[in-house]
Amino acid sequence: MNILLAIFVADINLTSMHDKLLQYIHSNYHFSQKEIEMVQHYFEPVSFSKNIVIEEAGKVPNYLYYIVSGYLRLFYMDENGNEITTHINCPPGFFTSYSHFISETVSDHNVECVTACELLRITKENLDHLVKQSHAMKDFSISVFQHSIAYNENRSRELSTLNAEQRYLKLLKDYPEIIQHVPIQYIASFLGMKPESLSRIRRKIIN
Template identity: 75%
Template sequence: MNKAGFVLAIFVRYSEKYFIMHDRLLQEMNSDFNFSSDEIETVKLYFEPVSYSKNTVLEEAGNIPEHLYYIVSGYLRLFYMDEGGSEITTHINCPPGFFTSYTHFISQTRSEDHVQCITDCNLLRITKENLDKLVSTSQTMKDFSISVFQKSIAYNENRSRELSVLNAEQRYLKLIENYPEIIQNVPIQYIASFLGMKPESLSRIRKRIIK
């Protein structure tokens, strides 16, 4: 294969990959909302396909979040550093779904959280400026964006309730019931922190459940 043919083959392969990434997002968007063909093309234009390797920090604490991410594959977490220098994981997202430090992204204020890839990730991302453009030109996109934000609020409220009323073992059992694949993809220390316990405590719970 000559150089031109090789370049074309690479372009086609990556074009197919990006088509699949956009297709995952569009399937979710069209499941509850009716987007026109023009709106779909605009979404493709503004949502940028990107891939990152494991442990990459996408957004750093102390900065205004630059992007809203749609997870096509892989796992992300939101975490901050406590006064003792320990990492506290506040959110783990399983694909597919949207992810960022929502409140700070929407208000464009500095976030206390880091956004990090737990695994290799294929993502679509959009800036606040481009999201605003989409929302201002498409009522369907506006409705969809409101729905995503409402789901984020509901999730956080439910998570706060679970942390206050469920014991450690109940929280773990509920997590693996809803997201069984998380155990194979996310380190135990992140899961333990997310569930509000020490890794040793989670290890004991897992051993007790296995027995």
């Protein structure tokens, strides 16, 4: 499906969307009025329906996304043609194939809207321009990158040290609402197990 056809801009409250990003930033960083206006200028509001791939494998990622609402996943195709989900993000937060976006290299991952999503997006060129003009945005961008590194390190550790049931219980503790919005096969893949294994764990917990 043509990505452009999947974008719908009607009924988007642009001010409200930018306000959510600015509130997220202002929780730890103070932006001047000029910097606020720059953020509003460079972050483009977009909405997508569910099951739309907004960044395709085999290409350099076009955008860094801030999730106002909805769920995104990062996945790749293995040698057998199976979809392997490596990241699921709950709002709010930033999302992309991050290392490839930063280095402007071809990614082997797809970014897909699991649900309908309201997003703010920015190109690498505009992000670099914004960072050069705003010390606060530079500090904030560094913190986002550091958070991404820490998240990946923690996820690798959990996959290697926790058993399947422990990984599922931790996911429910950290993101209790995820099970209501994300299909079970994506959650199972993200947790490193087959859907039937996760179904058995869920039945065991319920019983």
